[in-house]
Amino acid sequence: MKNYVAPGDMFPFTPSGADYVSGQGALSGTLFGVCAGDIADGEEGEIETTGVFQLPKTPSQAWTVGAKVYWTSGGVATTTASGNTLIGVAYAAVGSGAGETLGLVRLNGIPA
Secondary structure, eight states: TTOOOOOOOEEEEESSSSSBBBBBBBETTTEEEEEOOBBBBTOOOOEOOEEEEEEEBBOOOOOOOTTTEEOTSSEEEEOOOSSEEEEEESSSSSSSTTTOOOEEEEEOOOOO
16 A cells, blocks of 8 residues: 555654653553653654553552553553543453552553
8 A cells, every 4th residue: 555654553752841761651642652662851752552561550449351441640540530541441350459559451542
């Protein structure tokens, strides 16, 4: 196809106000992705918008497989929809222990 541009799973992202590190979650408008590398404030980098990633989650919150997962303004994943941005679904169950602060998320790759 002569009009093909790219697979579309990587998306350009330019942070404003802070540096981002490889593996950190990032919102570009309403599209969520995970930084493919370190990105300095004001510099363009890329975020991966599909796949399964281990992300920080709200402590003391249990997840079930397939539960909708959202991104908070505080930079953690949660199953609480109100005021948060839908980013995907829980890839694996996780318990509600205070020390269970990471969860596996399958990113949906579409704007919320």
